[in-house]
Amino acid sequence: MRYLPLTSDDRQAMLAKIGVRHIDDLFKDVPKADLNPEINLPKRQSEMAVERQLSTLAAKNTSAGSVPFFVGAGAYKHHVPATVDHMIQRGEFLTAYTPYQPEIAQGTLQYLFEFQTLVAQLTGMDVANASMYDGSTATAEAVMMARRVTRKKRAVIAGSVHAHYRAVVETTTQFTDDNIVCQAPNPADAGAELQAALDAIDDTTSCVVVQNPGINGSVLDLGPVAEAAHAHKALLIVVVTEVMSLGLIKSPGEMGADIVVGEGQSIGNGLNFGGPYLGLFATNQKYVRQMPGRLCGKTVDAEGEQGFVLTLSTREQHIRREKATSNICTNSGLCSLAFTVHMSLLGEKGLRQLARVNHKRACDLRDALTAAGFEVLNSSFFNEITVRLSKGATDVVETLAADGVLAGVPMERLYPGQGFDDHLILAATETVTDEDIAVLVSKLTEAVQ
Amino acid sequence: MSMNTQGRPTAPVAGSVADGTSEMTPVFESFSGHRGLRLFEPLIFELGSTETTGVDVDEAGDFEMSIGDLERTAEIGCPGLPEPDAVRHFTRLSRRNYGIDMGVFPLGSCTMKHNPRLNEKMARLPGFADIHPLQPTSSVQGALELMDQLSHWICSLTGMPAVALSPKAGAHGELCGVMAIRAALEARGDAREVVLCPESAHGTNPATAAFCGYKVKSIPAKGNGRVDLDALIEALDDTVAAVMITNPNTCGLFETEVKDISDAVHKAGAFFYCDGANFNAIMGKARPGDLGVDAMHLNLHKTFSTPHGGGGPGSGPVVFSDALKDFAPLPYVTMSEGERALHEWSDEKGQSLGRLTAFHGQMGMYVRALSYMLSHGVDGIRQAAEDAVLNANYVLASLQDIMSASYGGPCMHEALFDDAFLKDTGVTTLDFAKAMIDEGYHPMTMYFPLVVHGAMLIEPTETESKYNMDQFIRSMRGLAETAVAGETARFEGAPYFAPWKRLDETQAARQPVLRYSPPEPDQK
Numbered sequence: 001m002r003y004l005p006l007t008s009d010d011r012q013a014m015l016a017k018i019g020v021r022h023i024d025d026l027f028k029d030v031p032k033a034d035l036n037p038e039i040n041l042p043k044r045q046s047e048m049a050v051e052r053q054l055s056t057l058a059a060k061n062t063s064a065g066s067v068p069f070f071v072g073a074g075a076y077k078h079h080v081p082a083t084v085d086h087m088i089q090r091g092e093f094l095t096a097y098t099p100y101q102p103e104i105a106q107g108t109l110q111y112l113f114e115f116q117t118l119v120a121q122l123t124g125m126d127v128a129n130a131s132m133y134d135g136s137t138a139t140a141e142a143v144m145m146a147r148r149v150t151r152k153k154r155a156v157i158a159g160s161v162h163a164h165y166r167a168v169v170e171t172t173t174q175f176t177d178d179n180i181v182c183q184a185p186n187p188a189d190a191g192a193e194l195q196a197a198l199d200a201i202d203d204t205t206s207c208v209v210v211q212n213p214g215i216n217g218s219v220l221d222l223g224p225v226a227e228a229a230h231a232h233k234a235l236l237i238v239v240v241t242e243v244m245s246l247g248l249i250k251s252p253g254e255m256g257a258d259i260v261v262g263e264g265q266s267i268g269n270g271l272n273f274g275g276p277y278l279g280l281f282a283t284n285q286k287y288v289r290q291m292p293g294r295l296c297g298k299t300v301d302a303e304g305e306q307g308f309v310l311t312l313s314t315r316e317q318h319i320r321r322e323k324a325t326s327n328i329c330t331n332s333g334l335c336s337l338a339f340t341v342h343m344s345l346l347g348e349k350g351l352r353q354l355a356r357v358n359h360k361r362a363c364d365l366r367d368a369l370t371a372a373g374f375e376v377l378n379s380s381f382f383n384e385i386t387v388r389l390s391k392g393a394t395d396v397v398e399t400l401a402a403d404g405v406l407a408g409v410p411m412e413r414l415y416p417g418q419g420f421d422d423h424l425i426l427a428a429t430e431t432v433t434d435e436d437i438a439v440l441v442s443k444l445t446e447a448v449q
Numbered sequence: 450m451s452m453n454t455q456g457r458p459t460a461p462v463a464g465s466v467a468d469g470t471s472e473m474t475p476v477f478e479s480f481s482g483h484r485g486l487r488l489f490e491p492l493i494f495e496l497g498s499t500e501t502t503g504v505d506v507d508e509a510g511d512f513e514m515s516i517g518d519l520e521r522t523a524e525i526g527c528p529g530l531p532e533p534d535a536v537r538h539f540t541r542l543s544r545r546n547y548g549i550d551m552g553v554f555p556l557g558s559c560t561m562k563h564n565p566r567l568n569e570k571m572a573r574l575p576g577f578a579d580i581h582p583l584q585p586t587s588s589v590q591g592a593l594e595l596m597d598q599l600s601h602w603i604c605s606l607t608g609m610p611a612v613a614l615s616p617k618a619g620a621h622g623e624l625c626g627v628m629a630i631r632a633a634l635e636a637r638g639d640a641r642e643v644v645l646c647p648e649s650a651h652g653t654n655p656a657t658a659a660f661c662g663y664k665v666k667s668i669p670a671k672g673n674g675r676v677d678l679d680a681l682i683e684a685l686d687d688t689v690a691a692v693m694i695t696n697p698n699t700c701g702l703f704e705t706e707v708k709d710i711s712d713a714v715h716k717a718g719a720f721f722y723c724d725g726a727n728f729n730a731i732m733g734k735a736r737p738g739d740l741g742v743d744a745m746h747l748n749l750h751k752t753f754s755t756p757h758g759g760g761g762p763g764s765g766p767v768v769f770s771d772a773l774k775d776f777a778p779l780p781y782v783t784m785s786e787g788e789r790a791l792h793e794w795s796d797e798k799g800q801s802l803g804r805l806t807a808f809h810g811q812m813g814m815y816v817r818a819l820s821y822m823l824s825h826g827v828d829g830i831r832q833a834a835e836d837a838v839l840n841a842n843y844v845l846a847s848l849q850d851i852m853s854a855s856y857g858g859p860c861m862h863e864a865l866f867d868d869a870f871l872k873d874t875g876v877t878t879l880d881f882a883k884a885m886i887d888e889g890y891h892p893m894t895m896y897f898p899l900v901v902h903g904a905m906l907i908e909p910t911e912t913e914s915k916y917n918m919d920q921f922i923r924s925m926r927g928l929a930e931t932a933v934a935g936e937t938a939r940f941e942g943a944p945y946f947a948p949w950k951r952l953d954e955t956q957a958a959r960q961p962v963l964r965y966s967p968p969e970p971d972q973k
Contacts, residue, residue, distance in 0.1 A: 274808025347529015
């Protein structure tokens, strides 16, 4: 087996050194009846054979880059520069462990410090952690953090928050006595949707969670909801599932957010069928010690040279055990590296340009759909819009998929049985061409006939 | 000194810096701040500018925007670098890291095994890497088939009837498992309050139990490093929801009484959660399903060779017994009429514990893990477990005369030592670990598990050849002999040969600096 260096002679010599005859003498603590069970699985294969088998499976999928592609709703197709993947495949990054031995992990630690700074800058907050599993788990952690900060238990989740994020918050808090108030989306009136969240805030509220851009793509000023939250001593948690939007839209920090969580996949990371992704988590300085997750901080070594270490670990499970702020024991290290490399290439200038191109493409899409007689529900948006069709969106999307166009996400898939079966969410990023838009609109028009 | 005809020296000056016989001891700093291959590298914020970009992005041109009055006008502050500078920046940073690709990485309970590059190549096939989680399922049948295949391998290797793939990491898997236990208990109207964890448990176990609203009670270990069965039975009453046990445990030992434990747990109406962090020792050799386990997570980034990546992304699928499988999280893959589908919302029985992550879990890791499994086959997997256990016992046998082994052998995949052999030497486990860095190794896990003093937990994995093992053992013996002989100089300031000396963690925590801030203008 190509990954196993020991030879039969090595094994014999080592067993002799240990003083046993047979390898199973080392497994003597396993109940005899249960040792070496018959397992009906295939035997070892060559690299070429495995490659053939997995390539066959991959070929059964329609990749985003091979068709006109408008699917978003929490994961976005962006172009990732070739440099990013080369950097993250360097073995010193790829095959390193969590930087618990900082003298030989300054590479990881420095990019985490850079990453934390970039996330803080993008979200407009004081500090960010070293990342979490994904945007949805970061949202659940934020709700629990708000509870620790405010010592209140009622969380209001606005209709703009992604259905799956809501579900993760509900799952994660189901065995605590939190009171999670989930509101319905209102794709036709995003302003009313936000107002409903604002109206639901009372003195028992720990936090109000809003997403910007919302699940239907709309972009709103969160200033009023921040004021209302703060008036009731509640925190405003802002969810950003399309981090590219922060290159064009005013940051959550500027709008008064207390915690910003998000999905960082759009920068540096591919679609990967939903994972691994990159949870972002940022907040203000005064809440640092209530934050979940890993933090990297600056320090010096014994000779006074600047360096970095993991810090404030007294919040974490390996020190605090059952009293920890979270049970999380990892971050999305390599995904945060991809994010940092891509951001280092883009810089503010490139990010702003790219964000404008995204918005322009979505405006083009909106214009083309409107011109063809479709009803676009958004008045303000970043790179994603919602359209109300004259028939069920699920069937329409299936029809177009069979015809080589991936047309978007039927709202019915995210909110089954809640009256949105004719709503379709479409994203247009920089990867979409004029021709893609023309093909989409023509096939959509055909499909709704 | 020998020279060629142009007067160029052709051989280095005799002697060395380290033994003081060379006259070339550096008594100066370079003008550049670099030290040969050790290149000084500032932060991107000190290198780049907000006006620079290393990406050629099309101009959007003038158009009417639809973002209301919410345009971001204030400076963001993110610097850009031209592509060559960005490549250098991250290449230079990478060279300050130690990885499995560089050498032995015997970090106990972390299973730092070789990360095959075939896995990386497969995960990057556009048919896996460039598909969206919300595409119509008709367009991702190959991805769902891969998830099915991986599930089949996992269930077969563990002897369990069901698996939930979606948890994002080991601790997330624990959460999933304990939530399923709580859901099952609530479904039968059985409110229980307590989860029992051994003292040697990893910190995530009690943290997870607390997260699910349980009180945590500790159960003691016996002198042989195993769970004290009598104490466990004593603690098992009708308030106990679950027992969380790592097997093989964090002392590197197989729980010999595991079946008595599972029988006792089930008799008390509780569930047996097994932390599968150490499954590498028994894969293909024994199945948790045969040992009475109700739920167990696997770490694909440990056992099945997906990269640790400097701290994630991990992947923590959870296997379930028949008693728990109806409570598994959403989504899962179903099959009808030859087509696979994703069950994303409440299931037929309505018992699922719910959704734990935005999408379907770590697909990129599923591909890598399956690539590893297919490559090894069931025969190679069993061989890998045997080699891992053999290497660990070889370490134990080769060091136990000079270092203090905490328990007798045989061990499983890792060998546990404590600091008794360092008593009165003034050398601590931390010093010893840092001296290993000077030897060119990543240190073993230190001060964990908590059940022995100054723990040193060594897990070589099956990746190491006998040659590597012998080199490593020679270093370890050398260090141990030196420490015991009272020659402590090489420990006190270690590491000496690493790019950084010991870092001040206290200062970092006292006044946390968690982000870059530009220098104050008057300091420029």
